[in-house]
Amino acid sequence: MEQILANGVYLGSQYAMIALGLTLIFALMNVLNFAHGQMYVIGGFVTYTFYGQWGVPFVLALVMSCVTLAILGALIERFLFAPVIKGSAREESTMLLAAGIAFFLDAVILLVFGEKQRGVPKIVDGVFNYDFRLIMPYDRILICVLAILSIVAFIGLMQYTKTGRALRALAQDRTAAQLMGVNVDRYSMIGFALGAMLAGLVGGLLVTITGVNLGMGGPTSIKAFMMVMIGGAGVISGAIWGGIILGFMEAIGLALLYQYGDITYLLIFVSLMIFLAIRPQGLMGKPWG
Amino acid sequence: MQRRTLMKATLTAVSLIALQATAALAENTVLKIGFVGVTSGPAAAWGISNQRSMETRAAWINETGGYEIGGTTYDIEIVSFDDQKDPKRAIAGMEKMAQEGIHYVVGPNVDDGAAAVRPVAESNGIMYFPYAFPKSLYEAPASNAVLGMVANYQSGPAIYKYLMEDKGVKTVAFIAANESDPLSQRDGGVEAAKALGLEVVSDNVTYQVDTTDFTPVLTPVMRSRPDLLVLSGVSPANAPQLIRSARELGFQGLISTETAQDAGVLAEGAGDLANGFISVGGASTPELASPMMNEFVERYTTMFGEYNDESNTKVYALEYILETLKADPSALTDVGAFQATMDSFEAPNPYMNGDAKLRYVGMSSFGQKRQVAVPLVVNVYQDGAFETLFVAEVD
Numbered sequence: 142m143e144q145i146l147a148n149g150v151y152l153g154s155q156y157a158m159i160a161l162g163l164t165l166i167f168a169l170m171n172v173l174n175f176a177h178g179q180m181y182v183i184g185g186f187v188t189y190t191f192y193g194q195w196g197v198p199f200v201l202a203l204v205m206s207c208v209t210l211a212i213l214g215a216l217i218e219r220f221l222f223a224p225v226i227k228g229s230a231r232e233e234s235t236m237l238l239a240a241g242i243a244f245f246l247d248a249v250i251l252l253v254f255g256e257k258q259r260g261v262p263k264i265v266d267g268v269f270n271y272d273f274r275l276i277m278p279y280d281r282i283l284i285c286v287l288a289i290l291s292i293v294a295f296i297g298l299m300q301y302t303k304t305g306r307a308l309r310a311l312a313q314d315r316t317a318a319q320l321m322g323v324n325v326d327r328y329s330m331i332g333f334a335l336g337a338m339l340a341g342l343v344g345g346l347l348v349t350i351t352g353v354n355l356g357m358g359g360p361t362s363i364k365a366f367m368m369v370m371i372g373g374a375g376v377i378s379g380a381i382w383g384g385i386i387l388g389f390m391e392a393i394g395l396a397l398l399y400q401y402g403d404i405t406y407l408l409i410f411v412s413l414m415i416f417l418a419i420r421p422q423g424l425m426g427k428p429w430g
Numbered sequence: 431m432q433r434r435t436l437m438k439a440t441l442t443a444v445s446l447i448a449l450q451a452t453a454a455l456a457e458n459t460v461l462k463i464g465f466v467g468v469t470s471g472p473a474a475a476w477g478i479s480n481q482r483s484m485e486t487r488a489a490w491i492n493e494t495g496g497y498e499i500g501g502t503t504y505d506i507e508i509v510s511f512d513d514q515k516d517p518k519r520a521i522a523g524m525e526k527m528a529q530e531g532i533h534y535v536v537g538p539n540v541d542d543g544a545a546a547v548r549p550v551a552e553s554n555g556i557m558y559f560p561y562a563f564p565k566s567l568y569e570a571p572a573s574n575a576v577l578g579m580v581a582n583y584q585s586g587p588a589i590y591k592y593l594m595e596d597k598g599v600k601t602v603a604f605i606a607a608n609e610s611d612p613l614s615q616r617d618g619g620v621e622a623a624k625a626l627g628l629e630v631v632s633d634n635v636t637y638q639v640d641t642t643d644f645t646p647v648l649t650p651v652m653r654s655r656p657d658l659l660v661l662s663g664v665s666p667a668n669a670p671q672l673i674r675s676a677r678e679l680g681f682q683g684l685i686s687t688e689t690a691q692d693a694g695v696l697a698e699g700a701g702d703l704a705n706g707f708i709s710v711g712g713a714s715t716p717e718l719a720s721p722m723m724n725e726f727v728e729r730y731t732t733m734f735g736e737y738n739d740e741s742n743t744k745v746y747a748l749e750y751i752l753e754t755l756k757a758d759p760s761a762l763t764d765v766g767a768f769q770a771t772m773d774s775f776e777a778p779n780p781y782m783n784g785d786a787k788l789r790y791v792g793m794s795s796f797g798q799k800r801q802v803a804v805p806l807v808v809n810v811y812q813d814g815a816f817e818t819l820f821v822a823e824v825d
Contacts, residue, residue, distance in 0.1 A: 257476040258667035260699035351642035360640030395646040403608040403636040
């Protein structure tokens with residue numbers, strides 16, 4: 142039981158971080174960013190390059206991942222999403238654009254970083270072992286703590302800073318925010334950059350545990366969408382709860398159902414379908430959007 | 431004026447280069463060899479190592495004057511198609527090869543793709559060299575598929591037997607991704623292990639192919655405390671993470687797989703935790719690699735920036751095709767002639783030291799010669815490189 146709880150907390154914290162960026166972008170711009178997983182992968186590769194290849198300290202490499210993805214996110218918003226949103230009232234235009242960006246980034250990742258799985262040296266050696274009832278490598282504990290601290294910092298930023306207030310206003314009502322003097326274009330770009338930066342941060346954190354390869358983008362996006370659907374699209378607290386719930390469902394399923402084969406995700410998907418049929422807006426979402 | 435002059439000079443230079451290139455290509459007749467496999471997505475490493483091995487060898491041949499078959503010298507052109515590990519795309523890829531008049535294709539990389547292209551290949555006179563293990567692809571009445579590597583049901587028993595005799599292994603656990611290839615390899619491995627008298631203590635734990643954290647997946651397997659953990663059909667992307675998680679969970683037994691791996695990927699992903707990991711390779715280790723193999727590795731590295739150890743097995747398919755065509759030039763357009771030649775074909779293996787031969791095998795497994803005789807080299811990973819554990823042959 143201790144191991145299940147520990148695995149659940151660890152998986153839940155990393156999943157919540159992945160979902161946060163996606164839901165932020167959706168809340169601000171009503172854009173389903175299918176390229177979120179690819180941004181996560183680029184974040185991993187940037188940390189791999191700086192920390193694993195060039196020997197730069199891990200924290201600095203992590204900062205480089207955040208900066209790279211923030212710039213990439215800002216450029217994507219300014220030169221791709223903003224013009225499409227202004228020029229087309231159809232929501233599928235941004236969806237197609239996001240899918241196109243995902244394919245494009247996949248190709249770029251293959252060209253720049255190659256096809257191989259990449260990994261970096263462990264940031265902390267050793268394994269915490271409590272009588273073989275709870276086994277957790279120290280680097281996972283550290284990454285879990287860092288992920289939780291990052292989530293807390295993000296909530297703090299959204300709650301107590303001018304930028305956070307502006308972003309929340311934008312998410313609640315774009316027109317009203319504009320009438321209140323919020324520079325919508327500027328804060329849309331900042332919000333998108335922040336969402337992409339979160340993807341880069343979690344990619345950089347997790348490359349120390351899971352490594353990174355070019356095929357991780359699509360599945361990461363799918364998991365992020367699941368978490369957002371569980372928690373409620375566009376709701377920050379919903380993304381966190383979605384991540385935690387998915388993490389615990391995975392940890393419990395893998396621990397208790399292994400003798401029946403790989404049915405954990407089958408049950409998760411069935412549960413999700415039933416849940417969405419009963420509560421389509423998710424846990425924290427509002428029925429009106 | 432200066433700008434106009436510059437433009438004229440540039441255009442002239444480009445035209446000259448284009449003419450030169452055309453003239454160079456026109457010197458030899460072009461022989462197209464196809465590749466249909468996965469070069470994108472999570473399994474991209476499998477297909478890309480195939481494609482790049484073929485491109486490296488083709489560039490090498492072309493650079494050194496071409497390849498002579500029946501008195502005609504050919505430049506080799508590799509025509510590639512990414513099937514994205516999707517059987518429908520694999521069929522489209524094989525149809526494209528047929529439209530281009532290609533009779534020899536390397537790939538696909540996985541079971542369902544290899545099975546899906548069979549009707550297209552057989553109806554269009556295409557011999558294809560899959561990296562897929564189902565016996566039905568190679569047993570009569572199937573005729574056009576040639577297994578491009580050693581199958582798990584051939585390497586598995588050899589590895590288990592060695593570990594039983596030399597390391598005293600008595601119990602074994604299997605773990606596989608929830609996909610057709612790894613699952614069928616797991617089932618084959620379980621059958622082979624039981625036949626040898628090993629006790630299988632766990633064989634029902636599987637994982638999603640996109641899993642990134644294997645600690646929860648491996649925890650129940652570790653409780654069964656096996657002497658040997660077999661990673662059935664594991665991809666190079668997943669192997670280091672599985673090894674790392676198993677070791678971090680306290681597993682001290684042996685870990686093996688029947689798929690080819692890359693030492694660099696293991697070093698980065700698992701570091702010293704991968705020491706002792708057993709996998710199947712090709713003529714890669716220093717004592718086995720011939721000067722030609724070493725030159726291949728150098729050329730591959732120069733072309734693509736980094737070598738992939740998986741290419742130690744994937745270097746062979748193109749060589750087999752070309753050498754067989756050389757043995758019977760009528761096979762250039764007649765795969766029936768190619769099939770007839772396969773029964774008696776034999777040529778020196780240029781990639782291995784010693785007197786190893788290129789020849790077709792498979793009589794024991796398939797009842798007909800539908801497999802390339804890639805050496806069964808079983809490697810053990812140690813401190814960033816593979817060492818040869820033992821070498822065997824498939825008949």
